[in-house]
Amino acid sequence: MKTSNPVLSRLGQAAERERAAGYSPAGPYGPAAGQPGYGQPYPSADGGYPSAPPAVQPMTIDDVVVKTVILLGIVGVSATAAWNLIPDALLGAAWIGAAVVGLVLGLIISFSRVANPGLVVAYAVVEGAFVGLVSKTFESFYNGIVLQAVLATFGVFFLMAVLYRARVIRATPKFARGLIAVMGGLFAVMLINFxxxxxxxxxxxxxxxxxxxxxxxxxIVVASLSFILSFNEVEEGVRLGLPARYAWTASFGILVSLIWLYLEVLRLISYFQGDD
Known part of the structure; x- marks a missing residue:
């Protein structure tokens, strides 16, 4: 198996070995060491040891779609709750707190080599609160700006999906390296500015x-292009046969890009509606 993403390649090779051995994943995704399915065959009803146990369920595009919808739903619920429940007097402190916690969770998930659905869901909850508080602030100054930003964000998302599907934009190794470098530079600039x-x-x-x-x-341009990397990650993950639990990691990547794009669109629209 060959891919331009070394992490995906290693994960795909691990999944292939699991399928070849007929093992189930350990820990929260399967039986523990010493149990059937972890280095031991599954006994049959008559006490014998038949063919290999069930193989690891591979990730599908439908898995990623479902997980992404679930995460977006969580973000929406969390944003609505933060908007309505957090008083204006605590808006600034809650906004900063949610941003810091979300950043820490995002870094942990990004650098982790193991899919962790719990952390991804926690990230969606925290970022949902952050998005809700930011949206409430902007809406208080510019009526209707949140709806405009939401429509523009999903419009860009679907446009990038069409462009990727039509292979108008390809996630080549050179494209990926360049975009990741630019994203890192933008993050550093925003951090220094903050x-x-x-x-x-x-x-x-x-x-x-x-x-x-x-x-x-x-x-906005870079955030839009980052969807290409996410779509390619999903496609490569499916091709390499990654375990289904990695659909959470792929959905996390899409969610990060959506939130970043939304916040930048929100800010850009505000520039043309009056003073910030």
């Missing part, structure tokens, strides 16, 4: 001037 803002330094990067509009447009 730290400077805490000390009262205004770089103009998040104002409604030419620099702010240009930076938001760059972020």
């Amino acid at each position: 730290v400077l803002s805490l000390f009262g330094v205004n770089t103009g990067l998040r104002d409604n001037g030419i620099l702010g509009i240009g930076f938001s447009l760059v972020c």
